Amino acid sequence: MIAAASLTLAACGGGSDSEGGGSGGTSDAVITSFSTQPQNPLIPTNTNEVGGGNIVDLIFAGLISYKTDGSSENEVADSITSDDNKLWTVKIKSGWTFSDGTDVTANSFVDAWNYGADAANEQLSAYFFYPIAGTDDEGTIPDGGKTISGLKVVDDSTFTIELKQSESDFPSRLGYSAFFPLPASAFDDMDAFGKKPIGNGPYDFASMTDNVEAVLTPSKTYEGVRPAKNGGVTLKFYENPDTAFSDVQAGNLDVLDQVPPSALTTYKDDSSIQAFSEPGSPNSTITIPESLPGFEKGEEGNLRRQAISKAINREEITDKIFDGSRIPSTDFSSPLMPGFTEDIEGQDVLDFDAAGAKDLWAQADAIKPFEGKFVVAYNADGPGNKEWVEALTNQLKNNLGINAEPKAFPTFAELRTEVTDRTIGTAFRTGWQPDYPSIYNYIAPIFGTGAGSNDGDYSNKDLDALLQQASGAQDDTERYKLYADAQAILFKDLPAIPLWNTSISAAAADGVKNVKFNWQNKPELQDITK
Structure with missing residues (x-):
């Protein structure tokens, strides 16, 4: 069997056993973790x-x-x-x-x-x-x-x-x-x-209360490679990430996988928690459906998408809002993926260029004047979403001279329902936590024709053909080149605007042991004890 490439993404707690960072064997304690x-x-x-x-x-x-x-x-x-x-x-x-x-x-x-x-x-x-x-x-x-x-x-x-x-x-x-x-x-x-x-996994489903929590108990029959070392996992659904962080500080929540922006500058020095900071693999994007007026397939839509991308100052947002815990995107995947390269045709569309962006928007207006406003929808229960979407739409206002504004949905489930039903009617925040460690996984399920996570209904037969060739490639060198060629098409069409990759910026409560985060930026909950 061909194994997936190994990635150096494990983040481990730095404290001693008594501080919760070391090995603590197994326990009967139930672990609580942030979720939606x-x-x-x-x-x-x-x-x-x-x-x-x-x-x-x-x-x-x-x-x-x-x-x-x-x-x-x-x-x-x-x-x-x-x-x-x-x-x-x-x-x-x-x-x-x-x-x-x-x-x-x-x-x-x-x-x-x-x-x-x-x-x-x-x-x-x-x-x-x-x-x-x-x-x-x-x-x-x-x-x-x-x-x-x-x-x-x-x-x-x-x-x-x-x-x-x-x-x-x-x-x-x-x-x-x-x-x-x-x-x-x-x-x-x-x-x-x-x-x-x-x-048939390490935990059994016990119950779920909507908008409150899901309760999982250790399986009595599981004998696989991920045995539960604790007394169960309760996933708590939060609508306010700041509340979740306060609960970690107070010992009322054991693990939070994304520290909110309000705490990013201080959490590493907070003695009431365990802090984790390592490179990560998920990315953040803005999806602009081709059904939006002015952004349809064709020259006008392409010019406006390029203008939006160049009008975004990614470094300013990642520094000022995320305190460097996000890394500006240079492709559609992650620098931690096997075969990653910045040598992709069209990659410069991610470079901040306010004057160039305004010129591109003017060229699109010459084809057909833009009417209305550019809206970016987001879920307010995601750490930092409110802050960065507000900052980004302000940049678009200032750099393009257009009416741009955010639109908040209380929960991720509510946002995703309108996205899935195709009733959203605006651009919206998207992101990808990879399913398996491959650049292919950042492209095919999101941009392949008819793919289940193709939220913008994008379709390009040349891209589909390249993905099929990449799947059939018999060596990594050929496969990685085809991935780069596929991304060149995406940089030209920009069905989604790459923003940044999310580093691991996480917290665990004092007394929680065996905390580590995996290649997806997710805690290995089955291993955690307290």
Whole structure:
């Protein structure tokens, strides 16, 4: 099996055992962690945002899992092998069960993937199945089909995956939630299942109170590589990040993965908490749907997108609001990804140039005058969102001479609902926490035609073709060049405006032990004790 590249992203607490930074074995204490209200019921193939993902990743186990540094190891899989990188044989380990006591079998995976690829089910993560033979370019089964022809169950512990082309790195994607298994009972009533899911991971789902919390308890049957070392995890849903930070200081919240801007200049010296600061992989962007007047596909829309990008002073925002805990973007991925390069055609569109931006906007106005205002929507429960969106829209006002303003949604779930329903009617903040460590994952699920996270409905067949070539590349050098070529197209079209990458700026309460953050900037909650 080709493992995902290892990344140096682990952030560890610097205190002694008594201060909470060292090893503390296991404990029966329940760990509380910051999160947000999930957008949808907890079905793995329909969960593509952080609030739901935080839960799904703890209550399910996939064929592989990712270590803290981003490298991969088999979890449910005993082996994933191929002679030609096109036909893969998967053997799963014996003894795996779901929390309802039923066995995890080959059918548990194949049936779940078939459900996810069934177009009638409209699953947000269907796009991840597109490499498999028997799906279309959007990952769904054509002509109303119910089963993916490229999946075959051999016996209870074995199934095969036939791809459309040879892809040597395909197994490294199989730790993402779209590829999680489901018990047979899920298909009796998927809506009911999503409200109280039955998983096979290190934790069992106990309960969830909307806009309050989700309670997870340690699994009694899990024997995988991520055993729970605590008495459970409670994910608390906050609408005000400042309140969450105050709760960490007071010992009422154990882990906060993003310190709010109000505390960024002081948190590292705060003796009441444990502070964490390391490079990180998520990015932040602004998505501008092609349906917005003035930003449609064509010369006028391209000029306005370029003008918006050049009118943003990324360094000013990352320094003054985020105290250097954000790094201005130089591409659509992260400098921590294998194959990262700044040598991409069109990358200079990210350079701040107020005069150049105003000239580009004037060229667009010469084609057709812009009417109305440019609005950027954001969720107020995300740390720093209010501050940076207000700063950015002020920059657009000053540098372009246009009417630009922010629009706040109270919660991430509310914002995502309008984005998913395509009722948003404005530009909006977006970002990406990678599903597996690859530049490909920053491009294909977001900008591929029909992809589940393609919130701006962008489509470019040349980009799609390059992504397909990159998937089939037989060596890293060729693959990385194709990634750069694909990003050159994105820099020309700018379906989203890259802003910055988010470093790990996190806090844990005093007395909390074994705190570390992984390659996704997420805490390894199963390891934390107190």
